[in-house]
Amino acid sequence: MRINFKYLRPHSLNECLAVLATHGDESAILAGGTDLMISFRSGSRTPRFVLDISRLSEIRSVEQHAEVIKIGAILTYSELIAHPLIVKTFPALSAAMSCVGSLQIRNVGTLGGNIANSSPAADSIPPMMIHDAQVMIQKVNSVRIEKLERLIVAPYSNTLEPDELITGIILKPVETAYKQSYRRIARRKSLSIARVNMAVSAKLDAEGLIEDVRISVGSVAPTPLRIKKVEDSLIGLKPESKFIKETGELVARHIVDLVGVRHSTEYKRPAIAGLVIKCLEDVFID
Amino acid sequence: MNQEIPQDELADLEISFTLNGSQVRVSIKPWETALDTIRNKFGLTGAKEGCGIGECGACTIVMDGKAVNGCLVLAAQLDGRTVETVEGLSSNGTLDYLQKAFLDKGGVQCGFCTPGMLMSAKALLDECDQPSKDRITNALSGNLCRCAGYVQIIDAVEDAALIKSKDAENQAVNR
Ligand SMILES: Cc1cc2nc3c(=O)[nH]c(=O)nc-3n(C[C@H](O)[C@H](O)[C@H](O)COP(=O)(O)OP(=O)(O)OC[C@H]3O[C@@H](n4cnc5c(N)ncnc54)[C@H](O)[C@@H]3O)c2cc1C
Ligand code: FES
Ligand code: FES
Numbered sequence: 087m088r089i090n091f092k093y094l095r096p097h098s099l100n101e102c103l104a105v106l107a108t109h110g111d112e113s114a115i116l117a118g119g120t121d122l123m124i125s126f127r128s129g130s131r132t133p134r135f136v137l138d139i140s141r142l143s144e145i146r147s148v149e150q151h152a153e154v155i156k157i158g159a160i161l162t163y164s165e166l167i168a169h170p171l172i173v174k175t176f177p178a179l180s181a182a183m184s185c186v187g188s189l190q191i192r193n194v195g196t197l198g199g200n201i202a203n204s205s206p207a208a209d210s211i212p213p214m215m216i217h218d219a220q221v222m223i224q225k226v227n228s229v230r231i232e233k234l235e236r237l238i239v240a241p242y243s244n245t246l247e248p249d250e251l252i253t254g255i256i257l258k259p260v261e262t263a264y265k266q267s268y269r270r271i272a273r274r275k276s277l278s279i280a281r282v283n284m285a286v287s288a289k290l291d292a293e294g295l296i297e298d299v300r301i302s303v304g305s306v307a308p309t310p311l312r313i314k315k316v317e318d319s320l321i322g323l324k325p326e327s328k329f330i331k332e333t334g335e336l337v338a339r340h341i342v343d344l345v346g347v348r349h350s351t352e353y354k355r356p357a358i359a360g361l362v363i364k365c366l367e368d369v370f371i372d
Numbered sequence: 373m374n375q376e377i378p379q380d381e382l383a384d385l386e387i388s389f390t391l392n393g394s395q396v397r398v399s400i401k402p403w404e405t406a407l408d409t410i411r412n413k414f415g416l417t418g419a420k421e422g423c424g425i426g427e428c429g430a431c432t433i434v435m436d437g438k439a440v441n442g443c444l445v446l447a448a449q450l451d452g453r454t455v456e457t458v459e460g461l462s463s464n465g466t467l468d469y470l471q472k473a474f475l476d477k478g479g480v481q482c483g484f485c486t487p488g489m490l491m492s493a494k495a496l497l498d499e500c501d502q503p504s505k506d507r508i509t510n511a512l513s514g515n516l517c518r519c520a521g522y523v524q525i526i527d528a529v530e531d532a533a534l535i536k537s538k539d540a541e542n543q544a545v546n547r
Contacts, residue, residue, distance in 0.1 A: 123444045191441070
């Protein structure tokens, strides 16, 4: 690689935060390295220090709290997909994590890295958004908790400061009455970036009408996003097949309105509509 | 780049890890990849650099029981770990189940992808005796082959799993 740096492996979270406090702006945080190593190779990042956080035990566990589940930032996709509580509680997220790259990538890649990299096509982000994900961010002597939707502001760009570390992700489980789906369209199944990806979570009331529905879409706008306006307009409706088809069109139109017509619109518009239909069928029609 | 950095900051690092069963110590550059170290410092040239960006799997090695891309791991990250490469598969000149099955089933053509394929398959069989075809496909999905064909390779892994577990059964019976 056309780069040189000093490699540091802090032994504790506090030690790591202390290094970030003094050298954050000239450091690169290394978790799984699946994005970072590529940017070293291409020369797009040339830090003075590389801070290996992959062994920090403080941020490698799944914790169940009364209302939320907290996922340590450096747990790998493979560890999470093998975690019974995660698989049971977050089926859409688990499905999304199984789509990431290849087994070799999933064996080292992390959720913290996926968030910090802030790709519009990140697979894990839409399924975290349907759980109103919050990101726990620490620096020396302080913790801030930011909504995932607010943290990512533009393609590959977020509000993380150089002295800050993502330490965990806080997800709200939903009741068992919810059904979820995650789907993506990509050129092939493995090792390809999603062209459209989508997570849906929904619940019907006793009469079979929609009581709650959450739809999050990736790869179609500068950042992955929840489409709350459309979600709200669906409450109280009956999810029949005609409705599902119309909702597909509605979501596609809404997104085109939001991001404007681009060179990819002609392809993406029907792709979005088609994917919405499939996801809604997954959750509403068994 | 980084001219103002004091030279001692860029000093070599000493790391130690278990490589194919032996404890090793080696001096590395902080920015060296695990793949470079294994190939250049230990002369283990089975793992190949195909793409260098995580997309082909030719560099696959097994670290603490998991298949990883050697091109995406820093050598420094090997410190304290257990590493297996294709060179560790055979023992005393006897091929491993997987190596035999790859030969029997025509899973090798040019051989460029083979060390990576074998190591992905090795990690799988160490974790699971009788993997389903889906599980095998999933485990090999990060390994590209441009010539032998995936059908033969997947066949070979199934075959190796079968023969290995039969042998294990026989051994248990004979004991
Ligand atoms: C071949 C290949 C295929 C891929 N396929 C997919 C795919 O299908 N879907 C997908 O979504 N992604 C994919 N990716 C991208 C990548 O694997 C993911 O984004 C992964 O989650 C990154 O995690 P990591 O731990 O490897 O991050 P790293 O590479 O270690 O870090 C990524 C960035 O985040 C920063 N960072 C990491 N952890 C933290 C933290 N805790 N706090 C603050 N900053 C942090 C790093 O400094 C760096 O800027 C692929 C990558 C490759 C090489
Ligand atoms: S050389 Fe590492 S994946 Fe291609
Ligand atoms: S045998 Fe040639 S690439 Fe697989």
